[in-house]
Amino acid sequence: VAFSDAKQVVGGGVVPPATGVDAALDAVASALAANPWRDLVPVVLADVVPAADGDRWWLVDPTGARLPLDPAVEPWPLLARSVGHPVTVCAEWRSGALTPLAIHASPVHLGAADGPRCTNLAPEDGA
Amino acid sequence: VNAEVWDELVATALVGTARRGVPEPARRHLAHVLGAAPGDTGTEVAVLTAAGVIASERRTGIRTVTGATPPPAAPIDARPHPGPDALRILDLLVGGAAGLGRGATGATVTETLLVEWLARVAATGRVVPADRLPDLLDRATGATDLRPPLRAAGGTTLAWLAARNPRWSWAAAGDPSTAEVDALAETWRTGAGAGRVEALQELRQRDPERARAALEETWSGERAAARAEALRALAIGLGPADEPLLEAALDDRAASVRAAAAEVLARLPGSARSGRMADRLRPLVTVGGLLRKTIDVALPEEPDAAARRDGIVDAGAPQGVGRRAWWLQQIVAGTPLAFWTEERGLSPGAVADRAQAQRELAEGLIAATLLEADPTWAAALAGYQPYPALLALLPPQAALDLVTRRLRQADDAKLAWLLTIAPAPWTAPFTIAAVTRLRAVANTIALDQALGAVARGGHPDAGPALETWIAELADAETRRRAVRATAHALSLRRAIEQALPPPTEMP
Numbered sequence: 001v002a003f004s005d006a007k008q009v010v011g012g013g014v015v016p017p018a019t020g021v022d023a024a025l026d027a028v029a030s031a032l033a034a035n036p037w038r039d040l041v042p043v044v045l046a047d048v049v050p051a052a053d054g055d056r057w058w059l060v061d062p063t064g065a066r067l068p069l070d071p072a073v074e075p076w077p078l079l080a081r082s083v084g085h086p087v088t089v090c091a092e093w094r095s096g097a098l099t100p101l102a103i104h105a106s107p108v109h110l111g112a113a114d115g116p117r118c119t120n121l122a123p124e125d126g127a
Numbered sequence: 128v129n130a131e132v133w134d135e136l137v138a139t140a141l142v143g144t145a146r147r148g149v150p151e152p153a154r155r156h157l158a159h160v161l162g163a164a165p166g167d168t169g170t171e172v173a174v175l176t177a178a179g180v181i182a183s184e185r186r187t188g189i190r191t192v193t194g195a196t197p198p199p200a201a202p203i204d205a206r207p208h209p210g211p212d213a214l215r216i217l218d219l220l221v222g223g224a225a226g227l228g229r230g231a232t233g234a235t236v237t238e239t240l241l242v243e244w245l246a247r248v249a250a251t252g253r254v255v256p257a258d259r260l261p262d263l264l265d266r267a268t269g270a271t272d273l274r275p276p277l278r279a280a281g282g283t284t285l286a287w288l289a290a291r292n293p294r295w296s297w298a299a300a301g302d303p304s305t306a307e308v309d310a311l312a313e314t315w316r317t318g319a320g321a322g323r324v325e326a327l328q329e330l331r332q333r334d335p336e337r338a339r340a341a342l343e344e345t346w347s348g349e350r351a352a353a354r355a356e357a358l359r360a361l362a363i364g365l366g367p368a369d370e371p372l373l374e375a376a377l378d379d380r381a382a383s384v385r386a387a388a389a390e391v392l393a394r395l396p397g398s399a400r401s402g403r404m405a406d407r408l409r410p411l412v413t414v415g416g417l418l419r420k421t422i423d424v425a426l427p428e429e430p431d432a433a434a435r436r437d438g439i440v441d442a443g444a445p446q447g448v449g450r451r452a453w454w455l456q457q458i459v460a461g462t463p464l465a466f467w468t469e470e471r472g473l474s475p476g477a478v479a480d481r482a483q484a485q486r487e488l489a490e491g492l493i494a495a496t497l498l499e500a501d502p503t504w505a506a507a508l509a510g511y512q513p514y515p516a517l518l519a520l521l522p523p524q525a526a527l528d529l530v531t532r533r534l535r536q537a538d539d540a541k542l543a544w545l546l547t548i549a550p551a552p553w554t555a556p557f558t559i560a561a562v563t564r565l566r567a568v569a570n571t572i573a574l575d576q577a578l579g580a581v582a583r584g585g586h587p588d589a590g591p592a593l594e595t596w597i598a599e600l601a602d603a604e605t606r607r608r609a610v611r612a613t614a615h616a617l618s619l620r621r622a623i624e625q626a627l628p629p630p631t632e633m634p
Contacts, residue, residue, distance in 0.1 A: 022191055029187035036183045049197035052291065058195060066195045076261040079291065083257050083284055084200030096189065 018046035021065035047086035144170040201287035206254040213626035228612035245276035335364035351381035389438020404461030426451035459491025479507035543576040551584030558589040582616035
């Protein structure tokens, strides 16, 4: 297990299952307990809705629990792919905030015939 | 563990263990976690161990925030989305990868094609998919020409999304909320500086009546500069209901306010001022002849106080126009066109013919025509000078015919200008004729300008003519690139049409 490589998904390289906010935080806690040097934990949130509260943007799960987006993240691509409907979001958890990497949304609002419904939101490497 | 424990620990770490011991709560916590007291490992080790433990706890022990209610979802727009080909074209245009050339020309051509794409989407009963909207909203925020077609093609999702970003508020749902309007009126009433007039302008756009009411309320307490600027804001959404305030302002104690009132009143067709202008013109116009009417328009004498009150000025005369001719131009511009047709029984054609030989008469008539947006007068006067605004009042074919007639004798620079004002979309014969004529253009600047015009308005049927030209330009790299960009634009225009067929042809 490499401690230094923040991008490495520790734990067998398996994409974590999509969960609600509580379970995602549990997974973050376990990952940090196993390796306190990690500064980044991948999470997959199921059925979350992006919503603003004041200046911050959050992902809200069906129970009303929410996690904040990193303030440096532009919320608009995420918001446009959800338009208030629940979506699945792959994100990095770092310093108490989420950086979304990909979103899986219902095709109802999106370019229907234009490829898969999973959209990569991650900035290019080095950005 | 609470934040205080952490802060104490940090304090110890900062001043050093020689001066400060391990804080008791931290020591207790460590003992609890490790199952034993840190023992004799030394104060430094105890502080660092406690720091490690508590830091990890703080990072992992995030409490879930609950009770958030997301906003209601966007209503689903049931119209179908454009197909993959159409979306690919959109992505090329938005990404600036459509090969339309660099610089200002490439940018305007891209914008024109985006407008066409959006208009076509709306016209064929489709709606833009939500994921494409943020880029389009950003673009239309800077390029206002894109806004109307984007509103039409963006559907309910567009308004929903726009309502969530202040930068996109122009696209948010139609009716302005009362709160926003109230806030603008309040800024006008109690604000300071340039922001006040801006608020009034904004308010005028949303609710003209309310804006006038807000202006009337503070009118008597305003300084002259503010009164003049506020009157100019009335030009936005001007209507007959604004006339009493403007008419009263013609007698304002400040000259700048009187000038502003006259300026705005001149943009209001059918005003009392326009009647007074007709009164001034009446004695100057003599119609004679029985079979063939002759029209004579005399120059006016020095304006009297009433004429000055209506804003007739000496300043601003075009080069080579005398003072009396300039006064006449202002009187004619302010007189309703019905004076010529209904009162004097003249046809627009006859008046326009007479105006050919009297520049100030022609310019005044053109101003009046633009104000009343009268297509018959526009057709009669466009022969004198094909101003783009006049052409815009004509049926497209008539406007193109008019430009075509002038194209024949035009030199290179004039040609480029004529193509720039020819209203889009062009017909196939017009486009092919323009391309054929362009091949003889030597001046690079004129050619670039003209090619840009072809790209913006040209019919795709001119594609083969452009390809033939490109093939012959093998040795002229720069010129070939410019023509190639225009050919790209025309083929994209065709591709947009084909990728977005009318609804009946949809599978």
